[in-house]
Amino acid sequence: MSQISQNNKLLHIRSNILAIDDDPLVRKYVESVLKPIVSNVFLSENGLQGIEMLEKMFDDIDVVIVDLMMPVMDGFEFVKHVRKRFPGQKPYIIVLTSKGEEDTIAQCFELGANDFLTKPISGKLLQIYVKKALSIANSIDPGLLLEIPLRLLGTRDKYTLFHSENVKMYTSVLTKILLTKSEEGEFSQELPISSQKNIIELETAALVHDVGKIAVPDFIWQKPGRFTPEERNLMKLHTTYGAVALERLLNKYRNHLLKLCYEATRWHHERWDGKGYPDGLKEREIPITARIIAIADVFDALTTKRIYRDEYTPEEAIEIMKNEEVGHFDPEIFQIFLEHERLFASIAKSRLTSQLKEIEQTN
Structure with a gap:
């Protein structure tokens, strides 16, 4: 049996989709695109009708695709109601948005949506997103094991854990924008993703990019002030510490997930002009995985509160990044990031508010 046939058979074991749009x-378009890869596509014309269907079929629905702007009950109220009525991450919710609705995307994430697609909907992207959602809904991802050291690190420093989760979010959003641009012929580079599995793997790589910090002494990365040159050199070792651990696994298990994690961990501090570390790679010598994550990493580092300084506003952070862009980031990817700066700023504000609230509750 071919790999494609095996994947389709796996999805059909349990793959019920609810599509809600007025x-x-x-x-009908969503139904026609998804029918070849899922068991059933149920249709609803507004959020209230969708809620009624979920009440009857909750155990059977894995993924919901919901438009935001609808009569009777819109997508915002639907997501809010579902997460309140059915606590947890089931079902996986993908919201449909229109171009220019950046602020609404952040609001959807805050309410509990898992992903978003921008209209007009690409059939290929819709299939990729739904396959990703089904992979998450119906299986335990081996990549979760790589998160364990990070979660342990988070028990000592919540800011590091939040930073990693934020970098995962920004990387995911930026990658999906690049994927859309690639589909439209507006992005020239080859992305490290060709399936729903690859998207999940890239998100995992972004999440664990700083895992090497677990080997850096606490007095370094928890220092309430600027580093001395010696301390900065010690901190820089987190890239190689993490990479060495992953390299041992990669040599034993040739695996795409481990490869992406290795690239993210070792090279997320490299620079386009070759002045980064640890290896001084430049331009496209740097794997695209690390070039995408580098932008997400810097943006979140600037918009996240640190022990030695308060956070910058997203707008301030973007201005700082623009000023140092020459030589730091991949210019093509960074320009696309800037084209969607309102979206990233909106997500940053939403996540900062919720994370500061969580820190206050645990103190």
């Missing part, structure tokens, strides 16, 4: 043409 436009019958959109509903």
Whole structure:
């Protein structure tokens, strides 16, 4: 049996989708695109009708695709109601947005949505996103094991854990934008993703990019002030510490997930002009995984509160990044990031508010 046939068979074991949109043409389009890869596609014309269907079929629905702007009950109220009525991450919710609705995407994430797609909907991207959602809904991802050291690190420093989760979020969003641009012929580079599994793997790589910090002494990365040159050199070792651990696994298990994690861990501090570390790679010598994560990493580092300084506003952070962009980031990817700066700023504000609240509750 071919790999494609095996994947489709796996998805059909349990793959029920609920699509909610007030436009019958959109509903039928979603149904026609997804029918070849899932068991059933159930259709609803507004959020209230979707809630009623979920009440009856909750155990059977794995993924919900919901439009934001609808009569009777819109997508915002739907997501809010579902997460309140059915605590947890089931079902996986993908919201449909229109271009220019950056602020609404952040609001959806805060309410509990898992992902978003921008209209007009690409059939190929819709299939990729739904396959990713089904992989998460119906299996335990081996990549979760790589998160264990990070979660342990988070018990000592919540800021590091939050930073890693934020970098995962920004990397995921930026990668999906690049994927859309690539589909439209507006992005020239080859992305390290060709399936739903690859998207999950890239998100895992972004999450564990700083895992090497677990080998750096606490007095270094928890220091309430600027580093001395010697301390900065010690901190820089977190890239190689993490990479060495992953390299041993990679040599034993040739695996795409481990490869992406290795690239993210070792090279997320490299620079386009070759002045980064640890290896001084430049331009496209740096794997695209690390070039994407580098932008997410710097943006979150600036917008996250540190022991030695308060956070910058997202707008301030973006200005700082623009000023140092020459030589730091991949210019093509960074320009696309800037085209969607309102989206990233909105997500940053939303996540900062919720994370500061969580820190206050645990103190």
